[in-house]
Amino acid sequence: MDIAQALAVIDELCARAFPARRTAAGAVGSGPGYWTAEWGVGRDLRQADAADREQARTQYEADRDALGERLTARWGPPQRFGLYSLFERAVRGEALAEPWGLLGGHVPDVQLWRSDRAGRWIALGVTHEDGGLPQALVAVVTDVDPP
Template sequence: MDIAKCLAVIDVLCAREFPAEHGRTEHGESGPGYHIAALHRSGDYWEDDGTAREETAAQFEADRDGLTELLTGRWGPPQRFSLRSVLVRTMEGEDIEEPWAELSEHVPDVHLWQAPVPDRWVCLGVSHGRQELPFQLLGIVTETDPP
């Protein structure tokens, strides 16, 4: 993982305007009020017995923690925000704004900062998807307050 590149992507997302419509970008996806970038992605696990997936999960958490340390130097310590209750609320039919509803489906928690850029939240999370799917270290910038 190229940490300098990850930080540069986060800086780009903080400065970029939000689109009026949902769509793909060179870093991931964006929609009204948010940007989501895949900062790092693993391979898939179709042929894995579970061993490689566990090792990769630990590495992605460590990568997220390393980026967290660097962003803490910029913005102070993050809030650690669990998305599990957001997932439950979404499944019970509550209308949760994006990007939070979508993230709660595959990201158990995020490290969250209120950035000095006006009205922007920045967070880092590890997408855990289904067993055979790749891990992704996600950088998220949004103007939508956490639910």
């Protein structure tokens, strides 16, 4: 993954107006109040052996951390935000504001920054294997506060 290119994508999403309606794209999509970007979604590892899946997960986490270092230089240390409780709440039928409900179903935790200049949250996470979607590094830019 090209870190400079990923930063440029995040910058663009911080400046761009949000879409008027939800669009499906990979694990989380985009919609009113949020944009997403994904890296690695073209690499479907569902049929790969455990060692290859683990190697891919390790690489996505390394890419997340490298990108996170650049974002930390801009906005300070991230908050670590676990999303498993959001998944549990959604399973119990609670309606969660997007993109948090979608993220909770696919990403176990995120690194989270607040850009006061843009008035937006930036979250980075790695999707878990759920049998239906390949692993990927996910960035979300939103003006919806975390629950």
